[in-house]
Each structure stands twice: as C-alpha cells, then as structure tokens.
Amino acid sequence: MTGMRLTVNGVDREIDVDPSTLLVHAIREQVGLTGTHVGCLTGDCGACTVVLDGRTAKSCSVLALSADGSAVETVESLADGDELHPVQRAFWDGFAFQCGFCLPGMLLTAKELLDSTPEPDDAQILAAINGNLCRCTGYNTIVSAVRQASGCARTCAKETPCQES
Amino acid sequence: MSLTPAELTSSVTGGIGTSPQRPDGNLKVRGEFAYASDLWHEDMIWGSTLRSPHPYARIVSIDLTEALEVPGVYAVLTHEDVPGANLYGLEHKDQPVLAVDVVRYQGEAVALVGADHPETATRAMKRIKVEYEVLEPVVDMETAADDTPLHPGGNLVRHVPIRRGGQAPTADVVVTGRYEVGMQDQAFLGPESGLAVPAEDGGVDLYIATQWLHVDQGQVASALGMPLDKVRLTLSGVGGAFGGREDLSMQVHACMLALHTRKPVKMVYNREESFYGHVHRHPAVLHYEHGATNDGKLVYVKARIFLDGGAYASSTGAVVANAATLGVGPYEVDNVTIDCYGVYTNNPPCGAMRGFGAVQAGFAYESQMDKLADALGMDPVDVRIANAMTEGSVMPTGQVVDSAAPVAQLLKLVKDKPLPPVSTTLDLRSMPGGVSNTTHGEGVVRGIGYAVGIKNVCFSEGYDDYSTARVRVQVINGELVALAHTAACEVGQGLVTIMQQIVRTELGVQRVTILPMDTSIGNGGSTSASRQTYVTGGAVKAACAAVRDKLAKLAGGRDLSEVDLVELLGDDVVDETVEWRHRATEPLDPETGQGNAHVQYGFAAHRAVVDVDVELGLVKVVELDCAQDVGNALNPQAVLGQIQGGSAQGLGLAVMEEIQTSGGKVRNPSFTDYLIPTVLDMPPMSIDVLELADPNAPYGVRGVGEPPTISSTPAIVAAIRAATGLALTRVPVRPEHITGT
Numbered sequence: 027m028t029g030m031r032l033t034v035n036g037v038d039r040e041i042d043v044d045p046s047t048l049l050v051h052a053i054r055e056q057v058g059l060t061g062t063h064v065g066c067l068t069g070d071c072g073a074c075t076v077v078l079d080g081r082t083a084k085s086c087s088v089l090a091l092s093a094d095g096s097a098v099e100t101v102e103s104l105a106d107g108d109e110l111h112p113v114q115r116a117f118w119d120g121f122a123f124q125c126g127f128c129l130p131g132m133l134l135t136a137k138e139l140l141d142s143t144p145e146p147d148d149a150q151i152l153a154a155i156n157g158n159l160c161r162c163t164g165y166n167t168i169v170s171a172v173r174q175a176s177g178c179a180r181t182c183a184k185e186t187p188c189q190e191s
Numbered sequence: 192m193s194l195t196p197a198e199l200t201s202s203v204t205g206g207i208g209t210s211p212q213r214p215d216g217n218l219k220v221r222g223e224f225a226y227a228s229d230l231w232h233e234d235m236i237w238g239s240t241l242r243s244p245h246p247y248a249r250i251v252s253i254d255l256t257e258a259l260e261v262p263g264v265y266a267v268l269t270h271e272d273v274p275g276a277n278l279y280g281l282e283h284k285d286q287p288v289l290a291v292d293v294v295r296y297q298g299e300a301v302a303l304v305g306a307d308h309p310e311t312a313t314r315a316m317k318r319i320k321v322e323y324e325v326l327e328p329v330v331d332m333e334t335a336a337d338d339t340p341l342h343p344g345g346n347l348v349r350h351v352p353i354r355r356g357g358q359a360p361t362a363d364v365v366v367t368g369r370y371e372v373g374m375q376d377q378a379f380l381g382p383e384s385g386l387a388v389p390a391e392d393g394g395v396d397l398y399i400a401t402q403w404l405h406v407d408q409g410q411v412a413s414a415l416g417m418p419l420d421k422v423r424l425t426l427s428g429v430g431g432a433f434g435g436r437e438d439l440s441m442q443v444h445a446c447m448l449a450l451h452t453r454k455p456v457k458m459v460y461n462r463e464e465s466f467y468g469h470v471h472r473h474p475a476v477l478h479y480e481h482g483a484t485n486d487g488k489l490v491y492v493k494a495r496i497f498l499d500g501g502a503y504a505s506s507t508g509a510v511v512a513n514a515a516t517l518g519v520g521p522y523e524v525d526n527v528t529i530d531c532y533g534v535y536t537n538n539p540p541c542g543a544m545r546g547f548g549a550v551q552a553g554f555a556y557e558s559q560m561d562k563l564a565d566a567l568g569m570d571p572v573d574v575r576i577a578n579a580m581t582e583g584s585v586m587p588t589g590q591v592v593d594s595a596a597p598v599a600q601l602l603k604l605v606k607d608k609p610l611p612p613v614s615t616t617l618d619l620r621s622m623p624g625g626v627s628n629t630t631h632g633e634g635v636v637r638g639i640g641y642a643v644g645i646k647n648v649c650f651s652e653g654y655d656d657y658s659t660a661r662v663r664v665q666v667i668n669g670e671l672v673a674l675a676h677t678a679a680c681e682v683g684q685g686l687v688t689i690m691q692q693i694v695r696t697e698l699g700v701q702r703v704t705i706l707p708m709d710t711s712i713g714n715g716g717s718t719s720a721s722r723q724t725y726v727t728g729g730a731v732k733a734a735c736a737a738v739r740d741k742l743a744k745l746a747g748g749r750d751l752s753e754v755d756l757v758e759l760l761g762d763d764v765v766d767e768t769v770e771w772r773h774r775a776t777e778p779l780d781p782e783t784g785q786g787n788a789h790v791q792y793g794f795a796a797h798r799a800v801v802d803v804d805v806e807l808g809l810v811k812v813v814e815l816d817c818a819q820d821v822g823n824a825l826n827p828q829a830v831l832g833q834i835q836g837g838s839a840q841g842l843g844l845a846v847m848e849e850i851q852t853s854g855g856k857v858r859n860p861s862f863t864d865y866l867i868p869t870v871l872d873m874p875p876m877s878i879d880v881l882e883l884a885d886p887n888a889p890y891g892v893r894g895v896g897e898p899p900t901i902s903s904t905p906a907i908v909a910a911i912r913a914a915t916g917l918a919l920t921r922v923p924v925r926p927e928h929i930t931g932t
Contacts, residue, residue: 061222125683164835
C-alpha cells in the first residue's frame with residue numbers, strides 16, 4: 027500500500043492504495059463516496075465520471091496514484107446543501123433519468139459544458155454527452171434537460187432557487 | 192452506510208394523470224441513492240465466481256488445495272457445498288448453482304471464493320485447478336433438437352404449435368423469407384451486485400438488485416435447504432434491468448459464502464462478468480410464408496420459428512409462447528400454421544428481455560409485410576392497414592381481442608407526421624459515419640420505413656399472476672400520512688412514482704411514503720411483461736379501497752370527504768393488505784395452440800427515417816417517430832420515457848447490438864465491443880400517445896414498456912431497405928450487409 031493525497035470535494039484526504047488501484051475504487055472504497063459508479067471499467071459508459079483538476083475524467087481509466095495531489099470533484103459536490111444545482115434540478119424535473127446509474131457522468135459532463143458554454147446549441151450538447159451511455163431514457167429527455175438547465179443557469183441567481191416546474 | 196435505499200417520501204404532489212417527479216430522484220441526482228453495488232457492511236468479505244472457460248466440457252477434477260492456502264481466503268466452495276437442491280430455474284429446474292460434472296456454457300459457475308479483498312479472491316481463483324475434458328459444443332439452433340442431448344430430456348425445451356383455419360390454403364400472391372435475429376444484451380448500466388448477511392437465527396438476509404424478490408427467495412431457499420422464512424430478501428437500488436435480472440445471478444452464491452463463513456459477503460460483477468452472469472435475448476431463425484389476395488388481404492401465414500435458449504431453459508417456454516401466439520403480428524389472418532421451437536444449445540443461456548419473443552417475431556412478420564407490399568405493388572402502410580386488427584378481431588389462438596386495438600390509427604398517426612428535411616448543411620455530425628469524416632453527403636441515400644407491433648401484457652397461459660399491496664394511514668406530527676408497501680421491484684421504470692400517485696388519488700392523502708420492497712410482504716410478481724403498473728397498481732388501488740372502507744366504518748357512515756381524517760384517526764392506524772389478481776387466462780391447447788392465453792394486448796407503431804451511406808454501409812437514423820396506445824397515461828412523462836427508452840433499445844437491435852458467439856464462446860463481452868446507442872445514435876422522437884381505456888384493467892391502463900421495443904427495429908430496417916433496395920434479412924444490420932463485402 028502507498029500513501030497518497032487527494033482533495034475530494036474540497037476536503038483534503040490521505041489514503042492508502044495499491045499501485046493497481048483505480049481512482050474510481052479509491053473514491054468509492056477509501057474515501058467512501060459511492061455516487062461515482064462503476065459501469066464498464068473500459069472507459070466506455072461514463073458512469074465513473076469525476077472532475078479531475080478541473081476537467082471531467084473517467085475515473086475507471088485513471089490509476090489512483092497518478093492522481094496523487096490532485097483535486098477531485100464528484101457528483102456529491104454538485105448540490106449546495108438543500109439546494110440542487112440547476113443541472114440536477116433540470117434532470118429531476120425533466121424525467122432525464124430512470125434507474126439513474128448514469129447520472130454522475132451525465133450531471134458532471136452537463137455542468138462542465140454549461141460552465142464553459144452557458145448557452146450551448148443542440149450539437150454542442152450532443153458532442154458533450156456523447157461519451158456517456160444511458161440505457162433507460164433514449165437520451166431525448168437528457169438533451170432537453172441540459173437545454174433546460176442552460177436556461178435555468180442564465181436566469182437563476184444563486185440566491186433565488188429554481189422554482190419547481 | 193445504509194443497507195437499503197432511504198424510505199421514499201415525496202415532497203411533491205400529484206395524483207394519476209399528472210407527472211410528479213420520481214420520489215427517489217433527489218437521492219439519485221445527489222449521488223446518494225444506494226445501488227446494490229454501494230452496499231457495505233462492517234466486517235464484510237468479498238465473493239468471486241470461478242467460471243468455465245469452455246462452452247461444453249466434462250469436469251474431470253477440481254483441486255482447491257492451493258486456493259485455500261492463499262492468505263486472506265475464507266472459503267472456497269463447489270457443488271459439494273450446496274446445502275440444498277443444486278438445480279434451479281424459472282420454469283425448469285435445470286441449472287446447477289455450481290457445476291457438478293459438466294459445464295454447458297462458457298461462463299458457467301464452477302466454484303466460489305470468499306476473501307478479504309476482491310483481488311485476493313481473484314488470486315485464489317487462479318489457483319483452483321479444474322481439469323476439463325472439452326466436448327464438441329452444440330451451437331446450431333435449427334439442428335439442436337436432433338443433436339447430442341445436453342439435458343436428460345433432450346434439447347427441445349418447448350414446441351408451441353398454432354393451428355387455425357385451413358391448413359392447405361392457396362393465395363394469389365405468396366412471399367417467403369428466412370430471417371435471423373442476433374443475440375441482444377439487456378446492457379443495464381449497473382452490473383449485478385448483492386450483499387448477503389448471516390442472521391442470528393441461522394438464516395440469511397440478502398440485499399439484492401433483482402426483478403422478482405419472491406421467486407428469488409423460493410429458489411435461494413431451495414438451494415440452501417432452508418424454509419422460506421429463513422431467507423429474507425430486500426431490494427437494493429437497481430441500475431436498470433430490462434429482463435436481465437429475472438433469473439438468479441449471485442443470489443445463492445453470496446448466501447452460501449455468508450452462511451459458510453458466518454460473515455457478510457458482498458459480490459459485484461464487473462461488465463465482462465455481467466455478460467456471462469445473466470441471460471440474453473434469444474437469437475432466432477424464422478421461416479415465414481405469407482399468402483394474400485391480389486388486393487392485399489392476407490389469406491394465410493405459415494411460420495417455423497427457432498429460438499436458441501442456450502444452455503439452460505430460463506424463461507424459454509414463455510418466449511416460445513409469445514413468438515408463436517403473436518407470430519402473425521397485429522393482423523387479421525384466418526388461416527395460420529405456426530410451429531415455434533425453443534431449444535437447448537451450448538450458447539449463452541437466453542431468457543427474458545424487453546418484448547421477449549414478440550421482438551423476434553416482429554422483425555420477421557414486419558419484414559414479410561414489406562415484402563408482400565412490394566410483391567403487390569402496394570404502399571407498405573396501406574397493406575398493413577388493409578389487414579390491421581381491431582377490437583373484436585380474433586387472434587391466431589382463437590382469443591378475441593376485447594379492448595382497443597387501434598392498429599390502423601397508430602399507423603396513420605406516424606405516417607401523417609411531417610418528414611424531417613433532407614440535411615442541406617455539411618455538418619458531419621448529421622451524416623452517416625459522423626465525425627469520422629467518411630462522407631460529405633456523396634453516396635448518402637434517404638429511406639423511410641414503417642412497422643407496427645403487438646405485445647401481450649402481464650403473465651399468460653393460466654399463470655396465477657398477482658401482486659400484494661399494503662397501505663397504512665396514520666397521523667404523524669398532526670399530518671395524515673399514508674405508507675405503501677409491496678414486494679414489486681422498482682428497477683428504474685418509476686413504479687414508486689405510480690404507487691404514490693395512486694395512493695394520492697384514492698385516499699386524498701398528499702404525503703405518501705413508499706416503504707422498501709422486501710419479502711416481509713406477499714409476492715409482488717415480476718417486474719416484467721409490462722405488468723407492474725397494471726398488477727401492482729391494481730393491488731395498491733385495491734388496498735386503498737380497503738383502507739377507505741375501514742375509514743368509512745370509523746366515520747360511522749359520514750361522507751369521508753366531509754370528515755377531518757386527522758381528527759377521526761387520532762392515534763388509530765388503519766392498515767390493510769390486499770392480494771390482487773387480473774382476470775384469469777387459460778393454457779394453450781398443446782395440439783392447436785388455441786386458448787384465451789393472454790390478459791391484454793399492447794400496440795405501437797413506428798416510422799423511421801434513415802440516411803445510409805450506401806458505399807460504406809453506414810447508417811444514421813435521422814428520426815424515429817412512434818404512436819402507441821397506453822390505455823390511460825397515469826404519469827404522462829414517465830410513459831414518454833418508456834416509449835423513448837424502448838425505441839432506443841429497438842434501434843440498438845436494428846443496427847448495432849449483438850453478442851457475437853463463435854463455437855459457443857462470446858467474442859465481445861465489453862462495452863468497447865458490444866455497442867449500445869449513444870446520444871449521437873439516437874434521433875429525436877415525435878410521439879403520439881393514445882389513451883383508449885381497457886375496461887378490464889385498473890384505471891384502463893395498458894402495459895407501456897415493451898410495445899415500443901417491438902416495432903422500432905423493423906421500422907428502421909425497412910427504412911434501410913428503402914434506401915438500399917437490399918433484402919436485409921438479419922438484425923443487427925451491419926455495414927457489410929449493405930456493401931456486400
């Protein structure tokens with residue numbers, strides 16, 4: 027086992043991992059945050075998506091030790107207490123998931139898109155979430171939810187929470 | 192960490208006919224919903240499964256010595272350690288919990304390891320020495336029945352004949368075809384997982400992602416040699432199912448390890464193991480002959496259908512019955528001769544997947560309808576409408592369709608939708624091949640195709656199909672609260688939302704809590720066959736009625752709507768449990784396939800628009816539109832979600848998804864090699880929902896989940912045929928089928 031440091035959702039953590047431990051397993055088992063999911067272990071489905079040093083990454087395809095000293099944000103970082111992030115609100119309101127296993131990747135990818143491109147067109151939305159699989163919805167509601175969240179992100183200040191639609 | 196999903200109490204309101212959000216949605220978007228793979232227990236160890244590398248082999252010997260010496264290993268178990276019956280199965284008890292002297296498919300479970308870490312378990316598994324004598328596998332479904340018998344009764348699992356009308360009819364126009372359907376995987380996103388905890392009473396508590404708690408419980412108890420009350424199951428968070436969780440995966444294995452080691456045991460499959468760990472959609476070979484008059488009226492349909500059940504029966508019997516009884520599609524045909532066979536082979540076991548049996552038949556009969564239209568020089572929609580069944584039509588089984596069957600209307604709805612414009616931009620993302628930059632529009636041909644399908648809803652053939660619901664009302668902190676409890680599995684489809692809506696509508700109580708689903712209450716039946724809103728919805732509705740009756744007695748005859756229920760109840764609790772059945776069905780006559788075997792029929796139609804790069808064989812589905820009758824949309828948004836999701840899985844079968852086998856071995860057990868649709872593959876959908884109530888069903892509902900999966904596939908293939916002029920008799924359609932290379 028090797029010691030390493032990781033800042034997870036703003037909290038500094040020191041954990042011990044094997045050289046072969048994947049970042050997703052370190053987050054789930056050593057850090058204890060299970061919102062990041064293991065869907066395929068081949069980098070195809072995106073359920074393990076986290077934000078690694080400011081960019082989304084598939085944590086099943088990152089060795090934990092290679093992230094020593096890095097800052098990781100997981101799906102658990104999105105909400106601010108009782109207040110959901112606009113992408114969370116839009117996905118919930120818009121029936122953009124059923125089983126929800128894909129959500130960590132969908133939400134973090136959507137947030138990354140909206141942070142850089144506050145008013146994306148549909149082609150930009152498709153390009154952004156192309157690396158995230160969903161088996162339940164057929165994606166139509168996911169695209170709508172990202173669109174909805176972009177509108178929400180434009181109009182909602184942090185102090186005025188979104189109204190339930 | 193909690194063992195079960197938090198109790199689901201909705202903060203939103205809304206009865207039936209509205210679209211309240213999912214009550215589990217808050218936890219899901221926060222990443223706090225506990226899926227089975229998230230379960231954790233103090234002192235737990237990890238279980239792993241050693242699987243056969245051979246599709247068919249005799250086990251000569253198993254040596255555990257070295258595996259047991261690996262530090263950190265708690266147990267290594269084989270068939271000798273199965274405490275009860277070693278055989279289980281949904282319809283036939285033919286599948287060993289752990290292989291005894293023979294393995295019949297690649298991936299069959301042979302031994303179990305319990306260890307302090309998954310990697311320790313993996314190391315130990317590599318030290319189990321199994322000597323195999325490899326045998327020649329049986330892999331051809333059409334000849335399997337006459338090949339080496341893989342089970343004591345031979346390789347024919349079930350034959351369903353349908354004989355209706357004349358058996359030697361003649362027709363003006365005859366079209367024949369041979370069609371093939373590849374092996375599709377459910378590909379739910381959350382792989383199999385469970386946690387077994389040994390209990391002080393000598394029993395075991397199992398937390399598991401499944402589709403049917405009580406059938407799991409019965410099979411686990413039988414294998415453990417325990418009474419049912421010693422085996423208690425609780426549903427954990429389920430990451431999709433689509434039929435793939437109706438059979439056991441690690442349920443017995445985890446319990447065996449837990450009871451043997453007296454420690455909680457967690458088992459999680461990775462994606463590769465998931466491909467070996469659950470049944471798939473039956474591959475099929477379908478021979479059809481359609482005879483029609485010169486004006487396009489069907490005179491007869493003859494079919495011989497083969498379904499490859501793989502090594503173990505699973506639900507092959509039900510799949511065979513569906514393919515046979517629904518084998519002519521939603522059409523009126525007086526003369527029908529169908530023989531449908533389900534067989535054992537050494538291919539991966541196949542069983543339930545969304546639309547089971549109806550999907551395979553649907554591809555063939557809709558391909559035939561297009562072929563017939565072509566032979567007659569008729570429009571493909573017109574030939575379908577000319578033969579479309581309606582309420583009152585007679586099925587090939589002799590059963591009268593006794594509620595709405597708006598087949599012609601559904602076809603007209605999709606046909607009348609505006610067509611998408613031909614792309615005039617050179618945006619590569621809208622082209623076949625996408626950003627691979629394989630075409631800028633040259634060689635691209637557009638095609639349009641139609642299909643309509645039929646699916647039976649609920650369990651058929653005389654099965655005692657019911658669900659149990661408990662509803663309790665009480666006053667908590669001065670507020671009237673209702674609790675609803677069933678064992679019906681929420682797998683993502685939204686049953687928890689529907690249950691809350693029904694309770695709100697029936698009792699007028701806004702705060703409704705859905706208790707965790709477990710075996711402490713009676714059977715909820717399977718989350719399959721599009722049945723839970725119908726059957727468990729019916730049970731919850733009936734339990735609410737029983738609660739209302741009790742409240743009326745308490746109110747001494749006063750009108751409940753004028754009574755303050757908080758005051759009336761005080762500290763009292765009203766708690767009613769009801770077992771609810773849909774109307775009975777009958778078995779099929781074994782010689783003629785006649786009988787009122789089905790409860791209800793669901794219908795959907797699709798129009799697909801595709802662009803095909805005919806030089807490279809690449810397909811882009813441009814638009815996929817659907818019309819479906821749902822009886823009564825209890826949650827309109829959730830209904831759309833089922834139609835969109837089901838259509839997407841049909842698209843996958845049409846152009847991408849297949850578990851490829853060679854000599855019984857799976858060649859592509861990963862999401863790198865087994866492709867499912869991404870957002871770029873799935874086009875926008877325009878959907879029309881009809882609500883023609885079924886008077887026999889609670890609220891008039893009609894099962895929603897499966898019909899869109901039936902017609903999506905043949906509509907897309909019809910569109911590719913229209914673009915290319917090719918026959919395309921096999922799904923998934925691959926580029927080489929289009930280019931001929």
